[in-house]
Amino acid sequence: MSEHDKPGRIAPYPRPAGGWDAIKFSAASLRQEKVVLGNLKAFLKQNQPHGFDCPGCAWPERRHTNRLEFCENGVKAVAAEITSKLVTANFFARHTVTELMRQSDLELEQHGRLAVPLRYDPTSDTYRPIEWDQAFALIAEQLHALDSPNQASFYASGRTSNEAAYLFQLFARLYGTNNFPDCSNMCHEATSRGLPGTVGIGKGTVTLEDFELADAILIFGQNPGTNHPRMLGELRDAARRGATIVSINPLRERGLERFSSPQHAAEVLAGGSTELCSLFIRPSLGGDFALIKAMAKRVVELDDAACATGGERVLDVAFIETHTVGIDEFLADLRQESWSLLIEESGVPREEIERLTQLFVRARSVIATWGMGITQHRRSVPTIQLLSNLMMLRGQIGRPGAGLCPVRGHSNVQGNRTVGIEERPTAAFLDRLAAVYGFEPPREHGLDVVATIQAMLAGSVKVFFGLGGNFVMAAPDTPRTFEAMRRCALTVQVATKLNRSHLVHGQQALLLPTLGRSEIDLQEGIEQSVTVEDSMSMVHLSRGFKPPASDQLLSEVAIIARLAEAVVGNRLVDWRALATDNSLIRNHIAQVFEAFTDYNRRVAAPGGFHLGVASRDRVWKTASGKAQFVVHPLDLDTPIHRARRQYGDQAMVLMTTRSHDQYNTTIYALDDRYRGVYGQRDVVFANRRDIDRLGCRPGDRVDLSTIWDDGIERRLNGLLLVEYDIPLGCLAAYFPEANPLVPLDSVGDESNTPTAKSIPVRMLPHLD
Incomplete structure (x- = not known):
């Protein structure tokens, strides 16, 4: 057992992110998954123009890459997929669902690839084999x-390809519903809902090439070192050419301090590293809105001072006059805002706000990038709109090296939304479907994730179909989500590996195994490709390289097409033809979406093609036809404010976070080495002063109890206290273990996203 594998150890991590440790732990994941030697060639094809797209994060690839285009966590994701371990019918004959429920998420992950379609047998409490045709007939019935x-809801995870997602939404709308909960509902929904109100489209405005030109990169609520490590390579290059990088995050993450690139052998061999962030701003949880508004206020003050002295304007007057509306109301609101309230609400001292703002206004080209640290709060939509307004003050949208950069988590969550996985479809999209296919799509808005859970609890959703993912563990309020799923008449899960959602099931349940990204999908002698869209709107091909783990696996496209044939028939759509040729599906997509015109030819180019984002070209698809300044006041009556009025400084704010040995709900190991946690996940990170105030010491056990007024007790017991550099009054614990503390109705305004980064809680001494 290595020093890093010892259980229950807390020790600061002294080395830079990446480096030898990234190589060592990548190799360990290959051993753990028993990857056969011949499959190691996977990593020469991962994220390459003629290879397969990593099933992990949505960070883009270079158009003409000539280097190894993968990271440590990408190795773990692919190793989990190309594992030699199989979950067969014999496995389920030996293990009841009740027995498997007692296993940890890590143990469930380690069993290997699902090999056969299965149906739950309540008499034996086991999954038993079922023929594919019988499975489709049962769902249709x-x-x-x-x-x-x-009364049915159709969930899509971010690993689903454009082709599968398009067929999925077409099938369900032909069936008659817009109930499309998806993983975007739980992560970047605030981006999708917020940006259209300011710049006209819910996507970022930058490409990877802009990172080569930026003078400053502001990273809000994001931990690239764990969640999308390939971003560190771009940040390294930017830092080495002199760009200023700032981390704006309650946690000071090791991955943004120093980075030793495994792709630069000389740096690793010499024990060298590159300093990334030169400034760390640590707002309180939920304080980003006030911080960004304070920055905007200070920009206006600097501009007012320049006007008074005849100096150079700080505002980009030409951009504002040509491209925006609403500036007068926005400036008036900023000028009347209270500095003392902004400082108190943000948790950031005035001098740090001044330093950050000066950096912002001195930079010629600024990229503002953000992750779920921004999007999982009650006021995430106003925060994102305010951030885009801040950038508009300086004309930092639609110019080289500058713009808005939301970084999505899963590999194709953005693509799913682009091709129609949307519970609130536009009338124009539905009109186009009607014109192309000759049917009237449902017009009523459907259910998102939270609404689906509420409907299952109420008995108004009876069938749940999950296309990938681990719904019950990703969702909030875990016990209630479990209860909701168990009230369904039928649950269907399409997956590559076993997870807890397969064990928390309805009265009837199916578990349908599918191909992974790395596997060859051979149809009528032709190897099929799928397409995905990354965080920067690049669409590219992905083609598997290895034979399927089992001869009983179907692609997601084939599963959906055969299901659609069983449920809605072939009168309007030739599902059998689509199941055998993905290029035909791309032709269908091109008929419905103008951005995909000539889809097959354009995506065949190395690196694919950019979909085009109107706001990048300073075309504003808003009601006014211009970029819009939007006024948002401070909200001093949030659940956090109310909790503090009730409990004083005993009320704290909790965020959920991922460990380094984890991707979304998938746990690869029990370490979180960049934060110095080894062999355990039942921890809570706290400021030393908060630990002392409670009368505890690091290493003690504590309980967390949610402050929420609905009569439901939400409590986690016996968490290990870990001293960490986190603002006073703030706590962090691991996702998904801390999800039971997130109330189902604690959601973002307009986005309805669970507020997993701002949960009011009390931290109490643990009583044995």
Whole structure:
């Protein structure tokens, strides 16, 4: 056992992110998954123009890469997929669902690839094999038995390809519903809902090439070192050419301090590293809105001072006059805002706000990038709109090296939304579907993730179909989500590996195994490709390289097409033809979406093609036809404010976070080495002064109890206290273990996203 594998150890991590440790732990994941030697060639094809797209994060690839285009966590994701371990019918014959429920998420992950389609047998409490045709017939029977199509809900995870996602939404709309909960509902929904109100489209405005030109990169609520490590390579290059990089995050993450690039052998061999962030701003949890507003206020003050002295304007007057509306109301609101309230609400001292703002106004080209630290709060939509307004003050949208850069988590979550996985479809999109296919799509808005759980609890959703993912663990309020799923008449899960969502099931349940990204999908002698869209709107091909783990696996496209044929028939769509040729599906997509015109030719180019983002070209698809300044006041009556009025300084704010040995809900190991945690996940990170105030010491056990007024007790017991550099009054614990503390109705305004980064809690001494 290595020093880093010892259980229960807390020790600061002294080395830079990446480096030898990234190489060592990548190799360890290959051993753990028993990857056969011949499959190691996977990593020469990962994220390459003629290879397969990593099933992990959505960070883009260079158009013409000539280097190893993968990271440590990408190795873990692919190793988990190309593992030699199989979960067969014999495995389920030996293990009841009740027994498997007692295993940890890590143990469930380690069993290997699902090899056969399965149906739950309540008599034996086991999954038993079922033929594919029988599975599709059972689903069709249950869907046809519903009183309304809206009693079914169709969930899509971010690993789903454009082709599969398009067929999925087309099938469900032909069936008659817009119930499309998806992983975007739980992560970047605030981006999708916020940006259209300011710049006209819910996507970022930058490409990877802009990172080569930026003078300053502001990283809000983001931990690239764990969640999308390939971003560190771009930050390294930017830092080495002199760009200023700032981390704006309650946690000072090791991955943004120093980075030793495994792709630069000389740096690793010499024990060298590159300093990334030169400034760390640490707002309180939920304080980003006030911080960004304080920055905007200070920009206006600097501009007012320049006007008074005849100096150079700080505002980009030409951009504002040509491209925006609403500036007068926005400036008036900023000028009347209280500095003392902004400082108190942000948790950032005035001098740090001044330093950050000076950096912002001195930079010629600024990229503002953000992750779920921004999007999982009650006021995430106003925060994102305020951030885009801040950038508009300086004309930092639609110019080289500058712009808005939301970084999505899963590899194709943005692509899913682009091709129609959307519970609030536009009338124009539905009109186009009607024109192309000759049917009237449902017009009523459907259910998102939270609404789906509420509907299952109420008995108004009876069938749940999950296309990938681990819904019950990713969702909030875990016990209630479990209860909701178990009230369904039928649950169907399409997956590559076993997870807890397969064990928390309805009265009837199916577990359908599918191909992974790395596997060859051979149809009528032709190897099929799928396409995905990354965080920067690049669409590219992905083609598997290895034979399927089992001869009983179907692609997601084939599963959806055969299901659609069983449920809605072939009158309007030739599902059998689409199941055998993905290029035909791309032709269908091109008929519905103008951005995908000539799809097959354009995506065949190395690196694919850019979809085009109107706001990048300073074309504003808003009601006014211009970029819009939006006024948002401070909110002093949030659940956090109310909790503090009730409990004083005993009320704290909790955020959930991922460990380094984790991707989304998938746990690869029990270490979080950049934060110095080894062999355990039942921890809570706290400021030493908060630990002392409670009368505890680091290493003690504590309980967390949610402050919420709905009569439901939400509590986690016996968490290990870990001293950490986190603002006073703030706590962090691991996702998904801390999800039971997130109330189902604690959601973002307009986004309805669970507020996993701002949960009011009390931290109490643990009583044995």
